[in-house]
Amino acid sequence: MDLNTIDEVAGALDAGAWRPGDGWLAGGTYLFSEPQPHLRRLRDLTTLGWPALTETTDGLEIAATCTIAELDAYGPPLFGQCCDAFLASFKIQYVATVGGNICAALPAGPMTSLVAALDGxxxxxxxxxxxxxxxAVDFVTGDGITVLSPGEFLRSVFLPRSALAARSAFRRGSLHTLGRSAALVIGRVDADGTFVLTITASTRRPVQLRSATVPSAAALRSRLSDLFRPDDLWLDDVHGLAAWRRHLTLRYAGEVRDELAATP
Incomplete structure (x- = not known):
């Protein structure tokens, strides 16, 4: 879509002070997908030349401008599962960025799911x-809402080696075969036995549960009931009713727990 209100496209840090009407540009697949009448100038983050992926002994640094295709090619199965959750063409995956998906703050954003689940x-x-x-689990605070203040941008996400090495299980469901995620549940077990369950897509923001060991099925269900006590946490839109999303989430959480409990 043409953005006919844009007067200028500049380098990210070459345009002086932040001013009303400015917006950050990376891949632009979301930015150009719908009208942005409040924008007057785009500041291009790709001009900063960040390396897409940087491995260290402590973990993995993912630049906000890293494309989905670059992340998918990195290798770990969980990365591929989350990249596939886009249900996007290869053309989109070669342009869309990790940071753009996270900053769009869509509940179904699979990059938010990935980095939150791996303690980013x-x-x-x-x-x-x-x-x-x-x-990362606190970055998105609501549907389309993040902790970013005017003039701020997401530079990168760091994933610790301990989380990257953990065993994981993934479940995703949608209203239609090629529909937007209605519930996405990721579980992992770290080397020390710590169990982490991360829920996205069905909720307005990521929800995470931690336990020193894999809990029993009954204990997990009880803890989830406590976490989900606020009714307004559940998303309710054309992609799925809140009650159905809740049912799907609890089912997937149980399946993830069972899979991780059964895997040595």
Whole structure:
């Protein structure tokens, strides 16, 4: 879609101070998918030349401008499962970025699911150069809402080696065969036995449960009931009613628990 309100496209840090009407541009697949009448100038993050993926002894740094195709090619099965959850053509996957999907803050955004499930840490930067860190599970706070302030952008997400090495299980469901995710549940068990369950798509923000060991089926269901006590946490839209999403989520959570409990 043409954005006919845009007067200028500039380098990310070459356009001076942040001003009303500015917007950050990376892949642009979401940005150009619908009208953006509030935008007047785009600041292109790809001009900063960040390496897409940087491995260290401590983990993996994923630049916000890393494309879905680049992440998918990296290798781990969970990465591929989350990349496939886009249900997007290869053309989109070669342009869409990890950071763009996270910052769009769609409940069904699978990059949010991935980085939250693997204890990601988000580096947030302002146009002035100031930085701060936020846990990936806390980055999206609601449907289309993030912790970003005006002038800030997502620089990268760091995934710790311990989470990358964990055993994982993945479940995803949608209203239609090629529909948007209605519930996406990822579980993992770390080397020390810690169990982490992350729920997205069915809820307005990521929800995470931790346990020192894999809980019993009854204990998991009880803890999830406590987590989901606020009724407004569930998403209710054309892609699935709240009651159905809740049912699907609880079913998938149980399946993930069973799979991880049965795997040595």
């Amino acid at each position: 840490s988000c580096t947030i930067e302002a146009w002035s150069g100031e930085r701060r860190r936020v846990a």
